[in-house]
Amino acid sequence: MKKHWHKLDPTLLERMKSEVQSVFSNLHFYPAKDRVFIRGSFPVIHEGKILDRYSIEIELPRNYPESLPIVREVGGRIPQTADRHINPTGEACLFLPDERWKVCHPGSSLLDFLNGPVRNFFVGQSLVELGQPWPFGEWSHASVGIIEYYAELLGTKDLATILRYLDYLSKPKIKGHWKCPCGSGRRLRNCHFEELKDLRTKVRQDDAQRSRQRLISLTKTLETVGGGE
Template sequence: MPKKSKFEKDFVAVEEFFPKLSYFWNSKSKHWIVKGELDICDAEGDYWETFHIIIGIPQSYPHCVPIVIEKSELIPRDIDWHISKEGACCIDIEHNLIAMSRKGINIDSFIREKVYPYFANQLFKLSEKEYAGKEYKHHFDGIIQYYIEDLNLVSIDTTIHFLERILLKSFIGRNNKCPCGSGKKIKNCHLDEINTIKSIGRKKNRR
């Protein structure tokens, strides 16, 4: 019997909770393809709706960013709904997903913590005309919002200063003063945030 890949082993947990999802290997695109129905229920377990979805997972799994496509066309194809005309879903800020992929994305956690909440929130907006929780802004404004809120940077100016220091390859050592202006050493201030920005890569931060 062929040895199972990490993706196949991880998908066992997905099958237990989402039995209508299955997968296959696409040798042409070198992607694992997850396909099927995603049933959405509320906190009390009452059924809401079913989405037909496809998730493409690159061969580099778990160090990759899966692509999620909604095929049922229940969501309006509009940028304000965080979905493209082709059905590609903006599950989260791209920079956050890239940072997660550096550490390794588990397919079960990804579906539970990113995909399922995304579609549940879309249903909430269809009903209530607004999202239940925090909504990221679009494009560059969304990236700045991500750095300020998720990485605990204090302002737009601080965020831009952090990115400039990294893009210009300025020396940022653990014992240097933190660029946020707190006066503390980086190791006692924004060390984790700076390491996260570095992990995303210069190419993405130039956008």
């Protein structure tokens, strides 16, 4: 059986641990069989001051960093609802995986992850508790968030166009003679070929596929309900 990353290179885990604990001394590492858990008190730091603390658990899955870390608030403080960006499984929804190229670029460290999306998530939670809106222009949760994200990325709110783009982003290859997803009727090579190639270096195929499936099932639900808007 293939060894897991933290057993393949034990020094990697040690380096990660000392880097994280130099900033977050209350986070402790618990290597398990095929994954690593990190548990403890996470301080929400703003301009050098600790504003708040959350009890958290972070799971580094067996194929980390290919798979993103899973973050859970374990103190029972955040209601497990969509408007608080908690998935039904209790996992924190830090950002849409499709935008990981921007939020959590390849090669960034676990410390970057904690200082970036994890910190922002808990700053947001503390502000929402105080009755304030999400501070970072957050996308809505679930399918609506996917539409909002691609509407901004592609510059269109048209669901059919977004779905055509997601189809091309999901494919292993795209060809210049295909129809451009923008709806101009022109061939890709005479239209948005370069833009699409650039997008494909950012949005991962598996993320695009997942989002496409979610939007397709959303469309079907709307048709069943009879809304269709």
